[in-house]
Amino acid sequence: MLDALSSCRPSPEAESLERPPACAAGLTFDRALALLVGQAAPLGTEPVSLAEAGGRSLAAPVHAAIDAPRYDAAAMDGFAIADADLEAGITRFVVVGASYPAAPYPGAIGRGEAVRIMTGAPMPAGTDHVLMLEHVIAAAGTIRLEGRPGRRHVRPRGSDFAAGQRLLPVGRTLDPRALAVAAAADAGNVIVWRRPRVTFVASGDELAAPGRARATALGIPDSLGDALALAVCEWGGVPVRVVRIADDLGALAGAARAALDGADILVMIGGASRGDRDFAKAALATLDLVFADVAIKPGKPVWYGRAKGRHVLGLPGNPTAAFTIARLFLAPLVAALAGRSPAHVWMPVPLAAPVAATGDRETFLCGTLSLDGVRVIERQSASAQLMLAEADALVRFAPGTPALAAGTPVDTVRL
Numbered sequence: 001m002l003d004a005l006s007s008c009r010p011s012p013e014a015e016s017l018e019r020p021p022a023c024a025a026g027l028t029f030d031r032a033l034a035l036l037v038g039q040a041a042p043l044g045t046e047p048v049s050l051a052e053a054g055g056r057s058l059a060a061p062v063h064a065a066i067d068a069p070r071y072d073a074a075a076m077d078g079f080a081i082a083d084a085d086l087e088a089g090i091t092r093f094v095v096v097g098a099s100y101p102a103a104p105y106p107g108a109i110g111r112g113e114a115v116r117i118m119t120g121a122p123m124p125a126g127t128d129h130v131l132m133l134e135h136v137i138a139a140a141g142t143i144r145l146e147g148r149p150g151r152r153h154v155r156p157r158g159s160d161f162a163a164g165q166r167l168l169p170v171g172r173t174l175d176p177r178a179l180a181v182a183a184a185a186d187a188g189n190v191i192v193w194r195r196p197r198v199t200f201v202a203s204g205d206e207l208a209a210p211g212r213a214r215a216t217a218l219g220i221p222d223s224l225g226d227a228l229a230l231a232v233c234e235w236g237g238v239p240v241r242v243v244r245i246a247d248d249l250g251a252l253a254g255a256a257r258a259a260l261d262g263a264d265i266l267v268m269i270g271g272a273s274r275g276d277r278d279f280a281k282a283a284l285a286t287l288d289l290v291f292a293d294v295a296i297k298p299g300k301p302v303w304y305g306r307a308k309g310r311h312v313l314g315l316p317g318n319p320t321a322a323f324t325i326a327r328l329f330l331a332p333l334v335a336a337l338a339g340r341s342p343a344h345v346w347m348p349v350p351l352a353a354p355v356a357a358t359g360d361r362e363t364f365l366c367g368t369l370s371l372d373g374v375r376v377i378e379r380q381s382a383s384a385q386l387m388l389a390e391a392d393a394l395v396r397f398a399p400g401t402p403a404l405a406a407g408t409p410v411d412t413v414r415l
Ligand SMILES: Nc1nc2c(c(=O)[nH]1)N[C@H]1C(S)=C(S)[C@@H](COP(=O)(O)OP(=O)(O)OC[C@H]3O[C@@H](n4cnc5c(N)ncnc54)[C@H](O)[C@@H]3O)O[C@H]1N2
Pocket: 202, 203, 204, 206, 207, 220, 221, 222, 223, 224, 225, 269, 270, 271, 272, 273, 274, 275, 278, 298, 299, 300, 301, 315, 316, 317, 318, 319, 321, 382
């Protein structure tokens, strides 16, 4: 395999890529992430129908095509009257017609007249007050007000939003609430950022598709490909394929080449370290390496570069390390290409239980969130798999952090 320093040498056509001064140990997480995000401009835009826009990120704002409400509308079922009649002391009204949301009363009312009206229906001309059904006694085409009139119960035209108003900004994720607003704006289509397509190439002679490992004595299920594909969906990307390849440089190179053709991001799982068969970087003939080896634990062998204009992220094969690195680097990469706000918002959360001192590398530990704060899971290992079912957060510890007592705030992000 390539040694880390020689593989960091830029190829001639890649001089414009921003690079760390050296790729050896010493590159911090923050600096590595900045280098990666610096490479990631949003992909193009595309129109999609609102029915298909769920979860997408807006590349153009949504403006209201119509007022809401579109007209002065009744807020209650009852009778529309003129407030001036009440002011004049009139308490008995002749009912001259009815108004429904799609069948308004066509005329105007006169003094002492009322129109039966349903919630949401247009207020007839000459009316500006709705007497609630419960507040009148109706008999033989007339109504009589019982008690004192209360609020007007009218929703004025444009009181929620007005035609032309900007309702949703660029970058807003179309979650269910935003979709409701876009639909209310009468947007049939919206312009969204294209979602990055992600292909995973997992390498290892031992790897087998889940369910097939037991067929051989030394098979290991690939626990990462399908799982990280699902994570990519949650982060705003589209998983294209999960490919499993033996530790064969030629085969891996072929798989990487094919993957680059149909993806915006190629994620190489495993083969990132210094073993005799760690071929992940070497498999990419035209790799412009931006960084390799970051001073973090776990996941130190992470690497990132560009090939054929695509983004290539190398994850270490150890499953918890791979998941940690995916959350730390792949989530923000997907978010940046998808025009989403950064996926990294470190929140200070109090420790629910004490933790031991961490080492001299910046350390990311799996934890579980509850109303008591975040509890760091005991006995963590980069190769653990079962722990992933329990963990729902990552906690970040600066190099050389001493033992911390319960209640100490620690930087936490959701996994
Ligand atoms: N001499 C050194 N050795 C190692 C170093 C180092 O700096 N110097 N780094 C260690 C660290 S840290 C890690 S993490 C691992 C990462 O190594 P690789 O990325 O090369 O991973 P592999 O060798 O391919 O596999 C490691 C381990 O993970 C299992 N694995 C791999 N892929 C999968 C998968 N898709 N699903 C489940 N399990 C997987 C694989 O079977 C191995 O057990 O290197 C250390 N060594």
